[in-house]
Structures are given as C-alpha cells and as structure tokens.
Amino acid sequence: MDLATIQPAILIASLMVSSTPILLAALGEMVVERAGVLNLGVEGMMITGAVSGFAVAINSGSPALGFLGAAAAGAALSLAFAVLTQFLLSNHVATGLALTLAGLGLSALVGKPYEGMKAPTLPKLDLGPLAEIPFLGRVLFSHDVMVYASLALVAAVWAVLRFTRAGLILRAVGESAEAAHALGYDVVRVRVLAILFGGALAGLGGAYISLVRVPQWTEGMTAGAGWIALAIVVFASWRAGWVLVGAYLFGGVTVLQLNLQAAGAAVPVALLSAAPYLVTILVLVIISARGLQGAPAALGRSFHASG
Amino acid sequence: MYRRTLLSTAAALALGLGLPAAAQDDPMKVGFIYVGPIGDGGWTYTHNEGRLAVEEHFGDAVETVYQESVPEGADAARAMTQMALSGADMIFATSFGYMDQVLEVAAQFPDVTFEHATGYKQAENVATYSARFYEGRAVIGHIAGRMTETNTVGYIASYPIPEVIRGINSAYIHAKKANPDVEFRVVWAYTWFDPAKEADAASALIEQGADVILQHTDSTAPLAAAESAGDVIGFGQASDMAEYKPSPRVSSILDIWGPYYIDRIEAVMDGTWESGDTWHGIGEGMVGIGEITEAVPEEVRAEALALKERIASGEYHPFTGPLNKQDGTPWLAEGETADDGTLLGMDFYVEGLTGEIPN
Structure with a gap:
C-alpha cells in the first residue's frame, strides 16, 4: 500500500471535475421540482446535451458554442415535456420517463456520425499567480470555466430562491399552485420557464461529460448520471447548498475509491461504492425524524386553471 | 437500475407488439441480447458486427433481432422471454452475467436454442462459447x-x-x-x-x-x-x-464472432446443433x-x-x-x-x- 502517492490537492481537484455534470443537472432539477414539477427525464436531457454539445463543438470548433448548443438542446427537449405536462396535463412521471427514452434514442441516432471523433475541449482558465498558491492553487484555481460557472449557478439559484420576488413566486407555485393562481400568478408560465431552465442545465451537465470529462462521444455515455442527479435533489431536500454537498459527495467518493485502488490500498471496493447511497438513506432518516419533509407540497401534481 | 428496468421492459414490449410470432416457414429468427449499446465501440459493438456478418451470410434465410443495454440479472430473463415468445428460434446472450437467466429461460423454452457467451453452465439447449x-x-x-x-x-x-x-x-x-x-x-x-x-x-x-x-x-x-x-x-x-x-x-x-455465429446457426438449420463449450483463440481466428x-x-x-x-x-x-x-x-x-x-x-x-x- 502506498497512500503517500495520493495527493489530496489533485484528488479534490478531480472530484470537482467529476462532480460537475451531476451538480449542474441536479441544480436544474431542483429548480424544476421547487416549481412543483417532477421531471424524470434528466438522463434523456443530459445525453441530448452531451451529443448536441459535442456536435456543435466539432462543427464550430468552439467548445463555448458547444455548451450553448447543449443548453439549447436540453431546453428544447424539456419543452416537449412542458407542452405535454403543462398544456395537455399528462402525467409527470410517465412523461418524464418517456423523455429519457426519447433522449437516449435520439442521441444515439444524432451521434452516429460523431463516434470516434475528437472535439475541441475547454481550456483551463489561466488565473496567473492564483494558480501558483500551494494546495489552494491546484484545488481552486486550476479549473475550466464550467466548474466556476456551476458554482456560481449554485449561489445564484440559492440567492434567487431565498431573496427575490421571482424566487418566492416559484416556491409558491410549487407549494400550492391553486393559491398562487388565486393571487394572480400564471402558474403554467412559471412552470414552463422552470422546466426550460432545468433542461438547459441538464444539457450543460451532459456536455460537460462529452466535452471535458471524457472527452468524446459514445452512445449511452451518461450511464445513469441523470438518475444520480435526481437522487441528489432528494438527498439535498430541495436546497441549493445541499445539492452542492450531495453532488460533491457522490463524485468525491467515486474518485476517492478509484484513487485508493490505483494507489494499491486494500479498500473494500463494494462498500465504498455503496457509501453515497448509505449516506443518502441516513440523511433521509434524519430529515424525516426532524419532521422536515422538504418536498414542495404540489410536487408532481398537474395544475389546470378551471372555472 | 430503475431506468434500465423500464428501458428493457419498454423495449421488450415494443418487440412483442411489433413482431408477431413467426409461422413455420418463415425465416429462422435469431435474437441477440447485448449488455451495452452497439455504439460502445467495444464488446457489444463486436457482437453486433457478428450479427451483421450473419445477416450478410444468410440473407433472407435468417432474420435477426437484438436488444441493447440489457442489464445483467433478472431483467435479462424478461428480455429473453419476450424474444422467445415473439418467435426467436435461437438466442445469443452475450454477457457473463446472464448465466442463470439463460438457464432459467432455456428451461421454459426447450425448442429454442441458446448460446451464452463467456459462461460455464450448459444445458440440453444451452451451449457456451468464449474466446481465449x-x-x-x-x-x-x-x-x-x-x-x-x-x-x-x-x-x-x-x-x-x-x-x-x-x-x-x-x-x-x-x-x-x-x-x-x-x-x-x-x-x-x-x-x-x-x-x-x-x-x-x-x-x-x-x-x-x-x-x-x-x-x-x-x-x-x-x-x-x-x-x-x-x-x-x-x-x-x-x-x-x-x-x-x-x-x-x-x-x-x-473479438471476431461472425464465423462462430454463422457456424452455429447453420448447425441449428441442419439439425446438427449440440450443446457444448467452445473456447477458441488466436489460432482459430476468434x-x-x-x-x-x-x-x-x-x-x-x-x-x-x-x-x-x-x-x-x-x-x-x-x-x-x-x-x-x-x-x-x-x-x-x-x-x-x-x-x-x-x-x-x-x-x-x-x-x-x-x-x-x-x-
């Protein structure tokens, strides 16, 4: 065993990279669920973002445009969900699952010509002297722009939900659509916007996998990341800060156990792989024991302004 | 796992609805169960290359169907059962973790021939094959x-x-x-x-x-x-x-599966197929x-x-x-x-x- 070869700075830096896709997707889904909509199509929107971002980056030569394209594609797919659930009042769960199936199939079709190609990847930001700081420089100041963007988004979502009128309206819609409607707010519009935001973030998360983390296009490459993102929203009890904690915990344990193995440490691999799930269960138990449900009261219920 | 359950169920349903059971004089129907997507660029991709070699070799005499990303474990049994019910005469299950499900489904469908890749349990209608x-x-x-x-x-x-x-x-x-x-x-x-x-x-x-x-x-x-x-x-x-x-x-x-698949399908057509274990290496070209x-x-x-x-x-x-x-x-x-x-x-x-x- 040679644990000395594991450098904590590199470890933390790589866990931030490997957590970014699920962080983005989970943050988007959290906003969607706070508006009272349960979109189980995260996996489908992520993979659509992954393939679109990859395709746009290859054709334009610009990873930045790739990310924009991915956000647009994720939002476009989520628009289908929005139309079905908000205007045609279809069941959220069934529609979300259909969205995942559609996304997986569509991405396989669109991605066929891009298999085996290499896209321009996102360069690390050059933060000059900051990156030279021992330890912190490697951990905090050696990343690409999307890592910082994801952290900024967490802060922004937290602030908007907590301090702004828009955030209050969003939460009202998610807690009681009828009450929000009675106050004169357009429930459907708020929800559609939330769904589009969630789709865009899931698309960004997917593109981060295909453009930075792997980077290549392979069919089915999100391999369940969207479902982990959904679990993290529950783990986080619908709060932005905890989404960050949950995403880094999931990503961190994965990276940690791979590094421990590579260093030759005798770790029980199966136990470590199960750790994030065990922690989730523990957190859920604590939450319910304290009587805090956390879930938006109108989650998953369709709303129709009748009469 | 939840997603994969739903995926495979939905795909199995689509398969069941879309393809009515084959009549006697229809082409022989051969099914393939894949553990990953065809586009993985690796393991599943090569099995699918084998399937395409089968289609090219037999033309209209053989119809192939496949299902991708079938998780190892209980879902595989569902996928194979659906395939057998919708008229498959022969099923290639192409991952180690399908082993017990292959035996389970094979026992229910004695008229269907099963070939299980990289496994080690055989039955009257289950052969195993792998490459060295x-x-x-x-x-x-x-x-x-x-x-x-x-x-x-x-x-x-x-x-x-x-x-x-x-x-x-x-x-x-x-x-x-x-x-x-x-x-x-x-x-x-x-x-x-x-x-x-x-x-x-x-x-x-x-x-x-x-x-x-x-x-x-x-x-x-x-x-x-x-x-x-x-x-x-x-x-x-x-x-x-x-x-x-x-x-x-x-x-x-x-991994070069095509020649083996063609051989085994021919054996079923001729009625000379027998259960057994095949383990070929560089010498045989697998x-x-x-x-x-x-x-x-x-x-x-x-x-x-x-x-x-x-x-x-x-x-x-x-x-x-x-x-x-x-x-x-x-x-x-x-x-x-x-x-x-x-x-x-x-x-x-x-x-x-x-x-x-x-x-």
Whole structure:
C-alpha cells in the first residue's frame, strides 16, 4: 500500500471535475421540482446535451458554442415535456420517463456520425499567480470555466430562491399552485420557464461529460448520471447548498475509491461504492425524524386553471 | 437500475407488439441480447458486427433481432422471454452475467436454442462459447512491459470474474517476462460500460505514475484519457478502436464472432446443433491482434508478432510453468501448462501481482 502517492490537492481537484455534470443537472432539477414539477427525464436531457454539445463543438470548433448548443438542446427537449405536462396535463412521471427514452434514442441516432471523433475541449482558465498558491492553487484555481460557472449557478439559484420576488413566486407555485393562481400568478408560465431552465442545465451537465470529462462521444455515455442527479435533489431536500454537498459527495467518493485502488490500498471496493447511497438513506432518516419533509407540497401534481 | 428496468421492459414490449410470432416457414429468427449499446465501440459493438456478418451470410434465410443495454440479472430473463415468445428460434446472450437467466429461460423454452457467451453452465439447449482473450492479453502484456518507462502499468478491470482475472494474470506474466521491474496497478471499476468512470479510473492510474493503460472495460474513454495526459499508451479492447491510432492506441485485442455465429446457426438449420463449450483463440481466428502502430519500436513489434505466432500454432501456452500463485504456493511446474478447468474458474493472482481480488 502506498497512500503517500495520493495527493489530496489533485484528488479534490478531480472530484470537482467529476462532480460537475451531476451538480449542474441536479441544480436544474431542483429548480424544476421547487416549481412543483417532477421531471424524470434528466438522463434523456443530459445525453441530448452531451451529443448536441459535442456536435456543435466539432462543427464550430468552439467548445463555448458547444455548451450553448447543449443548453439549447436540453431546453428544447424539456419543452416537449412542458407542452405535454403543462398544456395537455399528462402525467409527470410517465412523461418524464418517456423523455429519457426519447433522449437516449435520439442521441444515439444524432451521434452516429460523431463516434470516434475528437472535439475541441475547454481550456483551463489561466488565473496567473492564483494558480501558483500551494494546495489552494491546484484545488481552486486550476479549473475550466464550467466548474466556476456551476458554482456560481449554485449561489445564484440559492440567492434567487431565498431573496427575490421571482424566487418566492416559484416556491409558491410549487407549494400550492391553486393559491398562487388565486393571487394572480400564471402558474403554467412559471412552470414552463422552470422546466426550460432545468433542461438547459441538464444539457450543460451532459456536455460537460462529452466535452471535458471524457472527452468524446459514445452512445449511452451518461450511464445513469441523470438518475444520480435526481437522487441528489432528494438527498439535498430541495436546497441549493445541499445539492452542492450531495453532488460533491457522490463524485468525491467515486474518485476517492478509484484513487485508493490505483494507489494499491486494500479498500473494500463494494462498500465504498455503496457509501453515497448509505449516506443518502441516513440523511433521509434524519430529515424525516426532524419532521422536515422538504418536498414542495404540489410536487408532481398537474395544475389546470378551471372555472 | 430503475431506468434500465423500464428501458428493457419498454423495449421488450415494443418487440412483442411489433413482431408477431413467426409461422413455420418463415425465416429462422435469431435474437441477440447485448449488455451495452452497439455504439460502445467495444464488446457489444463486436457482437453486433457478428450479427451483421450473419445477416450478410444468410440473407433472407435468417432474420435477426437484438436488444441493447440489457442489464445483467433478472431483467435479462424478461428480455429473453419476450424474444422467445415473439418467435426467436435461437438466442445469443452475450454477457457473463446472464448465466442463470439463460438457464432459467432455456428451461421454459426447450425448442429454442441458446448460446451464452463467456459462461460455464450448459444445458440440453444451452451451449457456451468464449474466446481465449488471455492469448491476446499475453501479446499486449508483452508490449506493455517493453514500452513502460515508469515500470508501472495501470489495469482497469471490470468485475472480479475468472475471465477478467485470467486477463490480468496473462498480461502480467508476459509484461514481467519482457521487463522484470514491471509493476501492475489494478482498479476495479465495477462496470462494463461507463465512459465517465472509466476515464476517471484511467486518470487516477496515470496520476499514480502509470504510463501504459490496459483495460477490460468496453468504452474508448480510457484511450481518450491517455491521449489527453500525453505520454501514455493504451490498447483497443474488443474492437480495434482505430480512431486512437497511432498513439495512444498502439495495438488492440479483437473479438471476431461472425464465423462462430454463422457456424452455429447453420448447425441449428441442419439439425446438427449440440450443446457444448467452445473456447477458441488466436489460432482459430476468434481472437485477433490489431495493427501494431509505428509508435512501437520495430524490435518490440517483431517480438510481439513472434509471440502471437507461437500462441496461434499451439507451440506456446501463455500459462506455462514455472508459475506460482500470489501467496507463493506452486501452481505449475516447469514446462507444465494450465488446464482449461483451472483457467475457467481462475480466482487467484499469480505471484508478483499486488493487491487483493475483491469478492
């Protein structure tokens, strides 16, 4: 065993990279669920973002445009969900699952010509002297722009939900659509916007996998990341800060156990792989024991302004 | 798992609804169950190449159907049952973890012929087949041992099953012969296909000083990680992964299933099919070594090709004594070769490998 070869700075830096896709997707889904909509199509929107971002980056030569394209594609797919659930009042769960199936199939079709190609990847930001700081420089100041963007988004979502009128309206819609409607707010519009935001973030998360983390296009490459993102929203009890904690915990344990193995440490691999799930269960138990449900009261219920 | 349950159920339903049961004089219907997507660029891709070879060979006489990304375990039983109910005469189940489900479904459909890849349990209507990938791993192990400058070779393993352990042992034995200072670092990814995780595993190994990455997972992600790290080489797994030529992909192990599939389907048509176990290697053409690129010095290439020839002709067996087990107990005496039974159930490392095999 040679644990000395594991450098904590590199470890933390790589866990931030490997957590970014699920962080983005989970943050988007959290906003969607706070508006009272349960979109189980995260996996489908992520993979659509992954393939679109990859395709746009290859054709334009610009990873930045790739990310924009991915956000647009994720939002476009989520628009289908929005139309079905908000205007045609279809069941959220069934529609979300259909969205995942559609996304997986569509991405396989669109991605066929891009298999085996290499896209321009996102360069690390050059933060000059900051990156030279021992330890912190490697951990905090050696990343690409999307890592910082994801952290900024967490802060922004937290602030908007907590301090702004828009955030209050969003939460009202998610807690009681009828009450929000009675106050004169357009429930459907708020929800559609939330769904589009969630789709865009899931698309960004997917593109981060295909453009930075792997980077290549392979069919089915999100391999369940969207479902982990959904679990993290529950783990986080619908709060932005905890989404960050949950995403880094999931990503961190994965990276940690791979590094421990590579260093030759005798770790029980199966136990470590199960750790994030065990922690989730523990957190859920604590939450319910304290009587805090956390879930938006109108989650998953369709709303129709009748009469 | 939830997603995959739904996926496979939905796909099975679509299959069941879309394809009415075949009448007697219809073309023979052959089903394939894949563990990953066809586009994985590796394991499943090669089985699908085999299926396409079947279609090309038989034309209208055979109709093929397939289902991708079928999880190992109970879902596989559902997928195979649906396939059998919708008229499949023969089913190829192409992953180790389908083993018990194949036997279960085969018992319910005695008229359907099953072929299970990499398994070891047979029945009246279930045959098993596999390729001696360890022969290919001996060749790339040799190249790995000669090419590493840090004397550290990283190995991304999937699940601790005999097939994978055999590959690690074979690669290690031949890397060690080529370079006595070589050391292997093994990471168990517990997945056959998860590009992001495979890339993370490759990065972790590279950070630990590995400059050659061997993989027993299916995607090309480890090669992408090797490429972005610079001075690191790797090998194509299952398929050629030619898009990473000439480096980091310096060679590859190829799975070539088409001829076997055609043979077995013909046997069912003729009524000569019999259950059994097939285990073919480089000699029979089920395992191939992809082009060794110019990134490998000519001398090393010549050695690797000579090793390949000696294995193909049967002159040399990759597991030839003297070999000890990891704990130092003798396994094979000087000149003794391993028997297939031991190889098929291999659950130990050979001497020199560090770390433990997880249970």
